[in-house]
Every structure is written in C-alpha cells, then in structure tokens.
Amino acid sequence: MHIEGFISMEKKKLTSLEEALFLEGEETNVQYRQYANPQLANLLSLLGLNKHFKKAKGMKVWDDQGEEYIDFLGAYGALNIGHNNDFVINKIQKVIENPNLLQTAINPITTALARNLAMISPGNLQHTFFCNSGAEAVEGALKLAKIATGKSRIIYCEGSFHGKSMGALSVTGRNKYKKFFGPLVPLAEEVSYGDITALEDVFKKHKDIAGFIVEPIQGEGGIILPPKGYLKKVEALCKQYNVLLIADEVQTGFGRTGYWFACDEENVKPDILCMAKSLGGGIMPIGAYITSEEIWNKAYGSLEKCLLHTSTFGGNTWACTAGIATIEYICEANLLAEAGKKGEYFLEKLYDLKERYPLLREVRGKGLMLGLEFQSIKDHYILNKFIKGKTAEMLEEYTGGLVATELLNQHKIITAYTLNNPNVIRIEPPLIISYEEIDVFIRALEATLEKYKGMTGLVINNVKNIFQSTFRR
Numbered sequence: 001m002h003i004e005g006f007i008s009m010e011k012k013k014l015t016s017l018e019e020a021l022f023l024e025g026e027e028t029n030v031q032y033r034q035y036a037n038p039q040l041a042n043l044l045s046l047l048g049l050n051k052h053f054k055k056a057k058g059m060k061v062w063d064d065q066g067e068e069y070i071d072f073l074g075a076y077g078a079l080n081i082g083h084n085n086d087f088v089i090n091k092i093q094k095v096i097e098n099p100n101l102l103q104t105a106i107n108p109i110t111t112a113l114a115r116n117l118a119m120i121s122p123g124n125l126q127h128t129f130f131c132n133s134g135a136e137a138v139e140g141a142l143k144l145a146k147i148a149t150g151k152s153r154i155i156y157c158e159g160s161f162h163g164k165s166m167g168a169l170s171v172t173g174r175n176k177y178k179k180f181f182g183p184l185v186p187l188a189e190e191v192s193y194g195d196i197t198a199l200e201d202v203f204k205k206h207k208d209i210a211g212f213i214v215e216p217i218q219g220e221g222g223i224i225l226p227p228k229g230y231l232k233k234v235e236a237l238c239k240q241y242n243v244l245l246i247a248d249e250v251q252t253g254f255g256r257t258g259y260w261f262a263c264d265e266e267n268v269k270p271d272i273l274c275m276a277k278s279l280g281g282g283i284m285p286i287g288a289y290i291t292s293e294e295i296w297n298k299a300y301g302s303l304e305k306c307l308l309h310t311s312t313f314g315g316n317t318w319a320c321t322a323g324i325a326t327i328e329y330i331c332e333a334n335l336l337a338e339a340g341k342k343g344e345y346f347l348e349k350l351y352d353l354k355e356r357y358p359l360l361r362e363v364r365g366k367g368l369m370l371g372l373e374f375q376s377i378k379d380h381y382i383l384n385k386f387i388k389g390k391t392a393e394m395l396e397e398y399t400g401g402l403v404a405t406e407l408l409n410q411h412k413i414i415t416a417y418t419l420n421n422p423n424v425i426r427i428e429p430p431l432i433i434s435y436e437e438i439d440v441f442i443r444a445l446e447a448t449l450e451k452y453k454g455m456t457g458l459v460i461n462n463v464k465n466i467f468q469s470t471f472r473r
Contacts, residue, residue: 024064025052025064028052029041029045029050047401047402047404047405048405048408048409049401049404049405049408049416051063051069051408052064053069056071056083056084057082057083057084058082058083058084058085058430058432059071059082059083059429059430059432059433059434059437060083061083061414067412068412069408069412069413069414070412070413070414070429070437070440070441071083071414071429071430072413072414072415072427072428072429072441073414073415073416073426073428073429074428074429074430075277075282076219076251076277076416076426076428077219077250077251077252077256077277077278077369077428078277078278078280078282079278079282079430080254080255080256080277080278080282080326080330080335080430080431081278081281081282081326081329081330081333081335081430081431081432082282082430082432083282083430084282084283085281085282085283085325085326085329087325087328087329088281088282088283088322088325088326088329089283091321091322091324091325092283092284092318092321092322092325094321095109095317095318095321098317099317100316100317100318101312101313101316101317103312107315107317107320109317109320109321109324110130110315110316110317110320112320112324113128113130113315113320113323113324114127114128114130116323116324116327117275117288117290117323117327118290120260120261120327121260121261121273121290122260122261122263122264122267122268122269122270122273123269123270123292124269124292124293125269125270125273125290125291125292126290126291126292126293126296127290127291127292127293127296128288128289128290129144129288129289129290129309129311129314130286130287130288130311130314130315130319130320131286131287131288131311131313131314132285132286132287132311132313132314132319133163133276133285133287134162134163134248134250134251134274134275134276134277134287135162135163135164135165135168135287136163136165136276136287136311136314137250137274137275137276137287137288137289138162138163138165138167138168138171138213138248138250138274138289139163139165139167139168140289140309141211141213141246141272141274141289141291142154142167142168142171142185142210142211142213142246143167143309144272144289144291144295144296144299144309145210145211145244145246145271145272146210146211147298147299147300147305147308148210148244148295148296148298148299149210149211149242149244149298151208151209151210152186152187152208152210153187153188153189153206153208153209153210154170154171154185154187154188154189154209154210154211154212154213155188155189155190155191155199155202155203155209155211155212155213155243156171156172156173156188156189156190156191156212156213156214157173157190157191157192157193157213157214157215157218158173158190158191158192158193159173159174159193159218159221159222159224159420159421160172160173160193160213160214160215160218160220160221160248161173161174161215161218161219161220161221161419161420162213162215162248164177166181166184166185167185169181169184170184170185170188171188171213173190173193173221173420174220174419174420177419187208189202189206193214193218193221193224193226194224194226194227194230196230196233196234196237199212199234199237200237203237203240203241203243204241209241209243210243210244211243211244211245211246211271211272212234212238212243212244212245212246213246213248214231214234214245214246214247214248215247215248215249215251215252216231216247216249216252216257216261216262216263216268217251217252217257217262217365217366217369218420219251219252219369219418219426220418220419220420220421221418221420221421222371222373222418222420222421222423222424223364223365223369223370223371223418223424223426224364224371225364225365225366228266229266231263231266231268232266232267232268234268235268235269235270238271244271244272244295245268245270245271245272246270246271246272246273246274247261247263247268247270247272247273247274248274249261249262249263249273249274249275250274250275250276250277250287251277251369251428252369253275253277253278253279254275254277254278254279254326254327254330255278255330255335255336255339255367255431256278256339256367256368256369256428256431257339257340257343257366257367257368257369258336258337258339258340258341258343258366258367259336259340259367260336261273261275262366265366271291271292271295272289272290272291272295273289273290273291274287274288274289275287275288275289275290276288278326279322279323279326280319280322280323280326281322281323281325281326281329283322284318284319284321284322284323285319286319286320286322286323330431333432335431335432338431338432339367339368339431340367342368342431342433342435342438343365343366343367343368343369343370345435345438346368346370346427346438347363347365347370349438349439349442350363350370350372350442350445351363353442353445353446353449356449357446357449357450357453358375358453359374359375359449359452359453360372360373360374360445360449361373361374361375361423365427368427368428368429368431368433369426369427369428370426370427370428371418371424371425371426371427372400372403372424372425372427372445373400373421373423373424374399374400374403374423374424374425375399375423376399376423399422399423400416400417400418400421400422400423400424400425401416401417401422403415403425403448404416404417404425406448406451406452407444407445407448410444410447410448411444411447411448413440413441413444415427427441
C-alpha cells in the first residue's frame with residue numbers, strides 16, 4: 001500500500017518555483033480555477049481585474065506584458081512603505097542564520113519589537129501578543145477581554161469588518177459573510193457606528209459586557225469616519241461601565257491616517273489595540289495585539305495561564321525583523337507627517353471632482369485612507385435588460401468595481417472596492433507616494449468621470465466585458 005502510494009506520487013508532476021515564475025497568464029488562470037478558487041477567478045474576470053503582475057517596486061507594479069501600473073490599493077493598507085522595500089529586505093538578510101522558529105527560548109528580536117510597539121502605542125499599552133494576521137489579532141483580543149473581565153458579551157458596530165475567522169466574524173457587521181456559518185460565537189451584539197447614545201443604551205442594558213470593539217475608521221464599511229469626538233466619548237463610556245475598549249487598527253495603523261495609530265488624533269487610549277497588515281512592511285505576515293500590564297496580568301499573569309493563548313508562527317524572527325525595520329523606516333522617512341499632508345492635498349483635489357461630477361457621490365477619509373462612493377447602477381435599464389440572475393445581483397452594487405476596471409485598463413491605476421460597500425473605491429496607496437503620482441490619479445479619475453457622465457457608457461462598457469469574459473470561459 002505504501003509502495004503504491006509512492007509510485008502514484010511519482011507519476012504526478014509537481015510544479016517547481018522556477019516553472020511557476022514562468023507560467024503564462026492563461027495557464028495561470030486555468031490552473032487557478034482548477035486548484036484554487038474558481039469563482040474568485042470568474043469575479044475578477046467579470047470585473048476586468050484579472051491582470052497578471054510579474055514585478056513590483058515602491059509604488060509601481062508591472063504586468064506580464066511589461067506595462068507599468070501605479071498601485072493606489074496598497075494591498076488594503078498593508079504596503080505603507082511600498083512594494084519590496086529594500087530597507088526591510090536588507091534587515092531580514094541580517095537574520096537569515098538566526099533560528100526563525102524556536103519556542104523553547106526567548107527571542108531577542110521578538111523582544112525588541114514588543115518594546116518598540118510599547119514605545120509608539122497610545123497610553124500605557126505595554127504587553128504584546130504576536131500572531132500572523134489581523135483576524136488572529138482580533139481573535140486574541142476578544143479572548144483577552146473575556147478572560148480579563150470574567151464576562152462574555154462583546155459589542156461591535158454595524159458595517160464593521162474584523163475578519164472572517166469564527167470569533168472575528170461574530171463581531172463583523174455584515175450578514176453576507178455570516179449567514180452560512182451559524183451558530184457563531186454567542187453574546188455578540190451589534191450597535192450603530194458613531195452613535196454614542198445607542199452604545200450607552202446597550203451598556204445600560206447588559207451587565208456582562210467584556211469589551212466593545214471598534215475601528216477608528218471603518219475600512220471595509222466604505223471608509224466611514226465617526227463624528228468628531230465619538231471615540232473619546234466611547235473611551236469615557238467604557239471606563240464608566242467597566243467595559244474594555246478594543247481598537248481595531250489593523251488597517252488604520254502605522255501612519256495610514258497621519259498618526260502612528262488613528263486613536264492618537266483625539267488622544268484616545270484603548271485597553272487593547274489590534275494591529276497587522278503594514279507591520280510586516282509588505283514582506284512578512286504578522287499581526288499583534290497590545291494591552292496594559294494590568295489587563296495582561298488579569299488574563300495571563302500566572303504560570304497556570306501564561307500559555308492559554310499561543311501561536312506557532314507568532315513572533316518568529318523574520319516577521320519581527322520586518323516589524324522592527326518597518327517602524328524604523330517610517331520614522332526615518334517621516335511618513336506620519338507626509339501621510340497627513342499628502343492626504344489633505346488628495347482630498348482637496350477629490351472634493352473638486354465631486355462638485356463637478358454627479359457620478360462621484362461622496363468623498364471621505366483621513367490621511368491616505370480615502371474612499372470614493374459612486375452612484376449605484378442597480379436600476380439602470382441596460383443592466384436589467386442584458387444581465388440576469390446571479391450575475392445581475394452581484395453587479396448591481398458594484399459601481400466601484402466598474403470604475404476600478406476603467407482605471408486599471410485605461411489608465412494603469414490599481415484600486416479596488418470595499419468589501420462591505422462595493423460602490424466605494426478605497427484609496428490606500430503606500431505612504432511613500434509622490435504629489436506627482438497623486439496628480440496622475442486625479443487626472444485619470446477626472447477622465448473617467450468625464451467619459452461616463454451619465455453612467456450609461458460605463459454600464460455598456462462593462463456589459464461588453466461580461467459577455468467577453470463569459471465567452472472566454
């Protein structure tokens with residue numbers, strides 16, 4: 001039996017890295033559909049977003065035809081210091097002989113990153129737990145809140161996005177991602193984002209609330225900013241009702257809004273802060289949460305409890321080296337101030353376009369985390385006439401995707417819509433972006449808005465893409 005299995009394996013041709021590097025675009029599409037996620041491939045094809053990129057550096061990426069693109073998506077905020085940053089790569093080269101994974105010893109690299117995070121985090125946040133992603137950071141933060149308080153209920157916001165693992169999904173505010181996976185973690189309750197009265201009503205109603213998790217800016221919700229002063233009022237309310245404030249800064253952290261963390265703008269001091277994405281410098285996957293000494297000791301401050309929550313790859317040498325280097329690079333390049341100034345410049349240009357083009361319904365954001373909301377094509381007669389069934393249902397809210405298609409294919413600009421509101425395009429470029437590159441985006445968006453003033457042309461163009469994509473499959 002063992003020999004037969006070995007012979008069978010021998011007959012299967014494995015793909016080497018060298019072969020993968022030279023896979024042609026169409027062959028990649030075929031194999032991805034066969035071995036990965038076929039319908040994701042179909043969605044990208046329908047929206048005209050199925051390019052094949054071969055090279056990346058800084059703000060730029062190049063496709064398999066050698067065409068150059070400017071990246072205004074930044075891997076959903078994970079590329080704050082750009083693609084393939086040399087500073088981070090060179091730092092990682094210095095630790096290639098160090099043990100990367102060794103759980104039976106204290107790692108000095110992990111220790112140094114934990115200290116540095118305490119230095120830049122708001123308030124008295126001191127103890128860090130390392131993991132591999134934002135969703136894992138949220139999972140750890142929810143468990144921390146429960147064990148530290150001895151309570152079980154978590155309050156979260158409508159329109160929020162905290163991840164798709166089971167605990168994080170339970171506090172994510174869009175039913176589309178939750179409805180097939182019930183029952184989720186119990187005692188998770190939704191409240192309106194930005195509504196301090198509604199939050200206090202919930203706090204008054206329940207005595208078993210361990211934590212309130214909130215994004216300082218809702219990223220996947222469509223780049224939604226709360227009313228000014230909301231977060232500071234939340235902080236006071238949490239203290240009043242003995243509820244831990246969990247700030248999800250996975251997308252807003254490390255300079256994205258012009259501050260180390262978005263909470264810093266109003267001097268908000270959360271009890272637990274989640275981070276990930278750009279902490280790894282766009283090179284290594286790494287997530288973390290940080291909390292105060294008091295909360296950590298209540299949760300894991302004994303020999304009996306110190307290993308109740310762990311991660312095999314969390315705090316590994318390469319990832320933590322990338323984290324140390326990323327923080328150092330942000331400091332040396334003065335990217336916090338740069339993000340603030342460039343964001344103001346960007347917003348001013350976008351507000352001008354909004355005034356002149358009705359298709360652009362709203363502009364909002366902070367620093368270099370900006371959102372463009374477009375009018376919906378839901379009731380457009382051409383869409384209703386030619387596209388039916390599930391495809392029509394999917395596309396009716398994807399105006400953002402249609403505009404992103406135009407920007408990509410006609411202007412070589414990479415963007416994407418937000419998950420909870422696909423009529424919104426996010427703008428989250430690396431913080432190293434130049435003013436000249438901002439102007440390139442503005443000109444491209446203006447050309448698109450001018451071309452599709454009445455939206456009919458935009459719909460017709462994308463109906464063509466749909467038919468062509470369907471025919472190719």
